[in-house]
Amino acid sequence: MQLLAIDDLSMRFGGLTAINDLxxxxxxxxxxxxxxxxxxxxxTLFNVISGVYKPSKGSITFKGTEIGTMKPHRTARMGIVRTFQSITLFKNFSVLKNVMIGCHLNSNYSYWGALFNTAKTRSSEQENESRAREILEFMGLTQYVDDLAANLPHGHQRALGIAIAMAAEPELLMLDEPCTGMNPDETAEMVNLINKIRDRGVTILLIEHDMKVVMGICDKITVINFGTKIAEGTPAEIRKDELVHEAYLGSDFDAP
Ligand SMILES: Nc1ncnc2c1ncn2[C@@H]1O[C@H](COP(=O)(O)OP(=O)(O)OP(=O)(O)O)[C@@H](O)[C@H]1O
Ligand SMILES: [Mg+2]
Structure with missing residues (x-):
């Protein structure tokens, strides 16, 4: 079943066309x-899909609904959640607190309830905590729950960023270069995590420059250059594609 469809999409910033009839x-x-x-x-495509930018032209449908004009809080409620290319955490909060903040997006928390600390709010706070603990366990971060986010090793900070995204219960999770700056062990762990998340039923859109990762875990790959699609296919097909070779892959191309 088709989950996301991008059609004839363009995004211009002044004179610069960042996405072009995609x-x-x-x-x-x-x-x-x-x-x-x-x-x-x-x-830019992640920003347009999630509603940070309104497209200059074209359509984006998610589960058959046009979302091109929706703001980020609405696309998030539809089930579209993204992580950022640079790490964005509440560094001086605990790991647990970071994920609990992510859970708020999805809880039936009312502003007045939170202000007066009503019984309902307290119980939803407890629900959030137990959900946050479950997510952290799933993400392999249980041993760090009480640590400050700032004190985690780089690879685990990245995993925490994804844990926060998972707290919003995405149907489509968009990961922007999750393996950047990782050593090979951290990268291998991240690959396992991404597979585990997909096995839970979450669809994943993955931006990543590490070709071993991309070729290893993607079902299909879409290649863009100057905001336009230049190729699409299985990792084996993309590996053989001349245009992709020229535009991008170069020496990384032969990575196993
Ligand atoms: N808010 C903005 N205003 C003006 N130009 C922008 C804006 N956001 C992105 N761009 C431009 O759009 C183009 C595409 O940028 P984008 O960040 O989407 O590239 P990218 O494919 O993610 O690259 P990278 O692999 O380096 O992360 C670039 O020329 C960038 O400078
Ligand atoms: Mg980028």
Whole structure:
């Protein structure tokens, strides 16, 4: 089943066209890779899908509903959640607190209830805590629950960023370069995590420059250059594609 469909999409910033007549669709349950050179428009696409920018032209449908004009809080409620290229955590809060903040997006928390600390709010706070603990266990972060986010090793800070995103119960999780700056062990752990998240039924759109990762876990890959799709296919097909070779892959191309 088709989950996300991008059609004839363009995003212009003044004279610069960051996304140019882009079209592709993602099926439910896929891990879809999104690759292309620096400045190709990958992060911009995440910003447009999540509603940070309103597209200059074209349509984005999610489960059949047009979401192109929705603001980020609405796309998040629809089930579209993204992580950022740079790490964004509440560094001086505990790991647990970070995920509990993520849970708030989804809880029936009322402003007045929170202000007066009503019984209902207290119980939803407890629900949030137990959900946050479950997510942290799933993400392999249980041993760090009480640590300050700032004190986690880099790889685990990245995993925490994804744990926060998971707290919003995404149907589509968009990961912007999750493996950047990781050592090989951290990268291998991240790959396991991404697979585990997909096995839970979450569809994944993955921007990543590490070709071993992309070729290893994606069902299909969409390649963009200057905001336009230049190729799409399985990792094996993309590996053979001449245009992709020229535009992007170069020496990384032969990575196992
Ligand atoms: N808010 C903005 N205002 C003006 N130009 C922007 C804005 N956001 C992005 N751009 C431009 O759009 C183009 C695409 O940028 P984008 O960040 O989407 O690339 P990317 O594919 O994510 O690259 P990278 O691999 O380096 O992260 C770039 O030329 C960038 O400078
Ligand atoms: Mg980017």
């Amino acid at each position: 079209g592709f669709s993602v099926d439910q349950g896929e891990i879809r890779g999104l690759i292309g050179p620096n400045g190709a428009g990958k992060t």
